[in-house]
Amino acid sequence: MAVFTPVSLDDLSGWISQFSLGKALAIKGISSGIENSNFFITTESGEYVLTLFEKLSFEQLPFYLELMRHLAQRDVLVPAPIPNKNGSIINALNGKPAAIVTKLEGAYQPKPQSVHCAEVGTMLARMHLAAKDFGIRQPNLRGLPWWRQTAPVVLPYLNEETQNLLRTEMQFQEDFAASDIYAQLPNGPVHADLFRDNAMFVDTRLTGFFDFYFAGCDTWLFDLAVTVNDWCIDLPTGALDLPRVQAMLDAYHAVRPFTPAEQQAWNASLRAAALRFWLSRLYDFYLPRAAEMLTPHDPTHFERILRLRVTHANPPLN
Ligand SMILES: Nc1ncnc2c1ncn2[C@@H]1O[C@H](COP(=O)(O)OP(=O)(O)O)[C@@H](O)[C@H]1O
Numbered sequence: 502m503a504v505f506t507p508v509s510l511d512d513l514s515g516w517i518s519q520f521s522l523g524k525a526l527a528i529k530g531i532s533s534g535i536e537n538s539n540f541f542i543t544t545e546s547g548e549y550v551l552t553l554f555e556k557l558s559f560e561q562l563p564f565y566l567e568l569m570r571h572l573a574q575r576d577v578l579v580p581a582p583i584p585n586k587n588g589s590i591i592n593a594l595n596g597k598p599a600a601i602v603t604k605l606e607g608a609y610q611p612k613p614q615s616v617h618c619a620e621v622g623t624m625l626a627r628m629h630l631a632a633k634d635f636g637i638r639q640p641n642l643r644g645l646p647w648w649r650q651t652a653p654v655v656l657p658y659l660n661e662e663t664q665n666l667l668r669t670e671m672q673f674q675e676d677f678a679a680s681d682i683y684a685q686l687p688n689g690p691v692h693a694d695l696f697r698d699n700a701m702f703v704d705t706r707l708t709g710f711f712d713f714y715f716a717g718c719d720t721w722l723f724d725l726a727v728t729v730n731d732w733c734i735d736l737p738t739g740a741l742d743l744p745r746v747q748a749m750l751d752a753y754h755a756v757r758p759f760t761p762a763e764q765q766a767w768n769a770s771l772r773a774a775a776l777r778f779w780l781s782r783l784y785d786f787y788l789p790r791a792a793e794m795l796t797p798h799d800p801t802h803f804e805r806i807l808r809l810r811v812t813h814a815n816p817p818l819n
């Protein structure tokens with residue numbers, strides 16, 4: 502897995518002349534992508550990542566790529582899209598919209614420690630602040646309206662007790678989204694999928710966040726909750742690891758202090774973040790797309806996390 506649309510060095514050599522990157526020297530498919538065709542490319546100017554978008558269209562892509570450009574220009578560590586000589590960052594290659602972005606150094610950290618979580622907390626807060634004045638607005642396409650559509654579709658596949666959990670949580674989240682507290686939460690463009698496999702490290706130094714293709718406008722707290730629910734847990738049980746949670750929250754707070762409304766909304770946001778990925782994993786598990794070649798992610802992981810966030814006291818925001 503998986504390069505869906507092949508690109509040869511010959512294909513690249515002609516196409517790359519529209520950029521000021523010099524001649525193409527090498528191209529190598531990246532096997533780990535699941536949505537797009539990704540390649541490491543080497544040109545006379547250095548190493549980059551080339552992505553051919555398999556599902557997102559020319560009309561949909563500007564939100565994601567312009568957001569990355571906006572963030573990179575403000576020194577947030579994200580891949581910077583490279584413009585062609587006309588300034589365009591999205592250009593057709595082999596029939597697909599394509600983009601070249603800078604290559605982040607390092608590798609993803611499968612077993613993050615507090616030091617990694619602190620780096621992520623700092624950069625996440627910087628990213629939220631830097632995205633505040635981004636000009637394009639798109640809602641989180643995996644937000645409450647999508648949960649409303651998806652919950653009834655997956656419910657028939659669940660046993661009665663699990664159906665109850667899903668129904669109860671949906672109602673809880675409807676009430677939360679309609680509350681005065683929710684209306685006071687700061688929001689803006691967020692990554693919305695900042696799992697440990699979407700950030701690169703060299704040792705303990707964060708080199709950047711990538712895979713912005715679930716980004717959209719949502720509360721900053723939701724983004725932090727998604728991140729904590731993946732980076733700061735014991736993977737087999739889903740239980741929060743307090744030192745890592747504290748490291749991430751402290752680092753975030755030092756850049757962008759939490760508001761009183763956020764302190765009250767933290768628990769509900771951790772639950773919302775668990776629900777979002779439980780639903781998408783249930784959907785992919787029970788209703789896989791026809792051409793899907795992947796083993797779907799385990800939905801019970803986020804069911805466990807949701808149950809824990811509902812029943813256990815979660816560390817507060819300070
Ligand atoms: N800018 C980048 N710098 C370095 N590596 C990258 C970059 N973008 C993607 N990659 C590598 O490509 C892999 C697949 O990228 P990803 O965005 O997850 O693809 P997909 O959206 O197809 O799932 C990542 O796991 C990472 O190893």
Ligand SMILES: N[C@@H](CCOP(=O)(O)O)C(=O)O
Binds near residue numbers: 535536694699712781
């Ligand atoms: N992080 C999500 C899956 C999103 O897919 P990605 O590989 O493109 O990040 C999950 O774990 O369910």
